[in-house]
Amino acid sequence: MTDSAGQRQTSNGLAIVQIPVVRLTPPRQELELHFSQVSYSVKSATKGTKQLLHEVCGQLRSGRLTGVLGPSGAGKTTLLNVLAGFKVNGVSGQFDLNGQPRDLLSFRNMSSYIPQDFEMLSLLTVEETLRVSADLKLPTSTPLEQKQKIIDDIVDILNLQSCRRTLVRSTSGGERKRLSMGIELITNPPVMFFDEPTSGLDSVTSLQVMGYLQRLAHDGRIVVCVVHQPSSNLMRLFDDVLVLAHGELLYAGPQAEMLGCFQQAGYCCPNYYNPADFVLEVGSESSNQRCDALIEQNKDRHSSIKRLHKLIPDEQTALMDSAIDLRPDSVVRPKEQVSFSYQLCVLMKRHLRVMSRNLIAVQMRIIMHVVVALLLGVVYWQIGDDAAKLPSNVACLFFVMLFAFSGNAMPSILLCLQESAIFIREYYNGWYSLNAYYISKVLADLPLQFTCPTLFIGISYFMTGQPPELSRFLMCWAVCIITTFIGHFIGVIAGSLLDMQMSIFIVPASTIPLMLFSGFFIRMRELSWFLRPICDISFFRYIFEGLMRAIYGYDRGHLSCQSEYCHFKSGKQFLKDIDMQGDEFGWDMMVLSLVTLLLLIAFYATLHVSIRRAL
Template identity: 45%
Template sequence: MPQLCTRETRQMQHSCSCMSDFNVRTVTNACFVSIMAATELVQIEDGTVQEKLLTRMALEFTNISFKGELKGDKRKIILDNVSGRFSPGRLTAILGPSGAGKSSLLNILSGFKKHGVIGSVMVNGETLSDEAFRNKCVYIPQDFDLLELLTVMEILDYAAELKMTNSSSRMVRKKKVNDILDVLGLRRSMATLVKNLSGGEKKRLSIGMELITNPPIILLDEPTSGLDSVSALQLVSYIKSLAEEGRTIVSVIHQPASSLFKHFDDLFLLSAGKCIYSGPIDGMVSSFAEAGFHCPKYYNRADFALEVASMLNSPGLELLALKYNNSDAYVRTSMDGEFSGRNNIGTPYRNTCLAVKSRRKYAVPQWKQFEILLSRSLRSTIRDFFFAQLRVIAHVIVGFLLGIVFYNAGKDASSVMTNTAGIFFFHIFIFYGNSMPCTITFPQETKVFVREHLNNWYSLEAYYLSKIFADLPLQFICPTLFVLISYYLTGQPLEPFRFAMFWTMCLLLGIFAQTVGLLSGAAFDIQMATFFVPCLSIPALLFSGFFVKSYEMLEFLRPLSYVSFFRYSMQGSMQAIYGYNRTDFPCSQIMCYYNRPGKYLKFMDTPEEGIELNMAALVGFIVLFQVLLYISLRRRLKIFQ
């Protein structure tokens, strides 16, 4: 494969080859990082592969202010006119005591938090649209949700397919993935499922996914949280190597050790929502000394900075806040180390004209996104024991159980009420057996979707359609297996026409149930989602016509029976079993009151024909809840747009 090697790359290769054998593994990884971070392989129209230099970008922000939720008659000030500049080629630490506003600042800079924010964020002095900004900046939150049933290699392969353009060949994407595996020390774990990775490996994988597109700006929220000291030091060493090659990397860090803290170049220190230091770490001690804070000899500078930031009522702290927290001008470090001032008036967050536009929001077209996401979702579903395998097993086991309990109840007129109870239990199981697995598993997947969409991986429409189509096999298999077993064992009429109608009603109910589960998982967290499904289904059961017939209800309650989805599924199933001119039942007793199907249907307030209306009603419920699902997913994204 032809390559054009830049002067910078040759220099880095030479410097890597000249290093001593001390700590060979770390040096080797650093060399890989240096080579990959400075360049990006791109394929041009004639098919040749060339290297593209990484664009150096400085992240600037002025007069950022943000208040928390209303408590009583006041809102807590989280950030108060904070300004600063993060330079390319330098690793910056955002440090501060709990509640100082560290994570809020990072969320605002990344664009993940916008409502109630005042100020402006710029890249190289220009204000970008959200679309253009997210093409240049990636945000890796502290709680980084991953699809746990994919391997490391599969995660990176899918990321490469979604984030690299169609013009990139498979060979180019494969080389990029292999480079990242070597860079982040994940080669040995590439065939391991994500759920079996250690905390450090998950952190490195989360960074590797975003390195696919060689982003010039990377924001990390406490990447070392939950890691032991060795893993944390190794991770920061990787990040430091990436920054040295021209990236702007900013990381929120929580009480780092001296060995960890020395890897950072710059410090942005927050105290009660205000900046009290912004600049090189080596200049922090002298700056604090001028304000009356003296660092003891051999003392951890990070601990010293946190102690100073916690002295809220100290006059020296006010002096530092005035020096580094001026709302009209801020001091910024330029790329060559000089200082200059910049005036800026506070404006609504990123509310200026578009300075730079990206040619295309997503790297691949939506049809390709749909294809990739469908493949990824199907692979995850097949491996999900709880959502797929156990669900199929449960439908088979419960089908046999109900079939045995209500064995041959459908063959005799004396057991017609028992048979109806069995059909009612069929519907209850189909609903809960298909809705609850989605309710429990989908909230975590929704978090993955939100993060990937906001980092410009794919569109909402592509994800939504892929999710619908990926769920179709299970929506078909589970009710079908259940009906085949229970229908035969309970002695229902072995007529293809009646079986097809009954199966269709159960299938539509299963599809609706899964839609309800997805909706609850998308709209709420897992606790609220598990509460939402019973709250929706219990009234529907009550007004289904099984417990109380509609003509027996109080007049003002009767309209509620028309919004019960169980009413339509039960009526359709009863019509399939007893309607459409079915002959009289055989009676094993002296007298059977409901030996004629028409008489029993009249008692159940169900017409003998018209199953199409019940099917249409269930389809209407499915469409309505699918629309609500789409709206819920868009609502999740709305707060970031």
């Protein structure tokens, strides 16, 4: 699949990107971000404190495309995160915006950060993705016509006309890169940071993407991007360059003056040599004392810029002193632009649209529940009223419990893993509040959580010959519904906290042992005394007990016996034998409801942990 961005060939055969003539409104104010003596350190459990940036100095100016270069491990992405305000803990140094100390929260409101792995919902079209961004990032008072015009302008300037109604998963790499730019261009930010925007792209597509970034910069924005190893063609597009090596800044300034500064320090670039390759080779020799001369030379050049304020020892501390909201995430998170109800409405529509197109989440899961219910009905055909087959019917009901749980827990892990990175990015960009996402996520999943178990129990209940009483059917249905909820929330909690491999291991490993204490494999009175408390905390016990009481409790009477001898002809006697006597279905449902409530609270806490962990 190839991009549709236009190109032309020069006389020497080089591909030049042809940028569309459509323009977004340029930012009104020229900006200059000056940073000096910026250091960043992290705490490690094994190595103590490790410093990743060492007193770097430089400046970023609007109207110029700035490239961040350096060998692997030089600290390029770390510097970008610090400059963009996404890293605050462990940061020290001075940040001046137009000669005044930078207010981090205000800066985050006027800037955007596009990471290397910019996650997007793959089952939305390009236009739908931009529409959601416009609905959540623009003020509620913005007319629909103006939103549509902004979307159309972005589609034109990024040359996305041919794929605007294409699902994101079906777009090419270059189109996805340009779409990630478009999502952030909705608010026309004057400052944009890009982490390796050419990663994974071929040379032609990389040139196209960098051409768009140059265009955005020359429209009056600060545009900074990390490029791992640019070609000579890409290098020509940069107006300014930052060269990093082992967390130290060798050079920060115009590209036209870069080679001259290196030459003064004793490094001469050979003729016809790619300047990017040359500075990367120099950076790999940063232990050389001549590199120390480069570092000091860069510090001296930028320290000569007039500073109106003293050095800020810790930017986070300075902000926290004057901040009203002292939560850690409030330091770097802009305020939402739309009301809570509007956030909820937009997120609900997005969740439902994505789910309706998801083969695994909806279509295959519904088909799976129907097929397994039919198979269960065929295997256990009309055994529900036969006293001679009562053990087999109990096994059938245990399978109902097992499938209702596992058939919803495992798919929920995968779905949550796909959305977790997107939620973190959008939350920290101020698209919506945590409460809006949480409520919309819970509500959007309800239709599927009701549909699947209803189809499953509706088919299997009557095919297996369970008692044809509405009250008993409704009790079984209620148990299946709440079992589905429990499985679903355990899946999403694991998917939010852990990676895929760990989640798929932890969920079965932590829940399957609890099935031993459900009352199916061993009667509770036969357990050792120190194991009996586990039965009280195993939710499988209350699920299985609820099913048993729904089928055999509440004065069901004698079962029909199709053999010469039936040991259990009375449902009441059977429940007494397995230690589940008493018509206490309400108690079982109350305990299961409490478990569901605890899982809902745990899911909310899990989202809190996820956003704090991203700081």
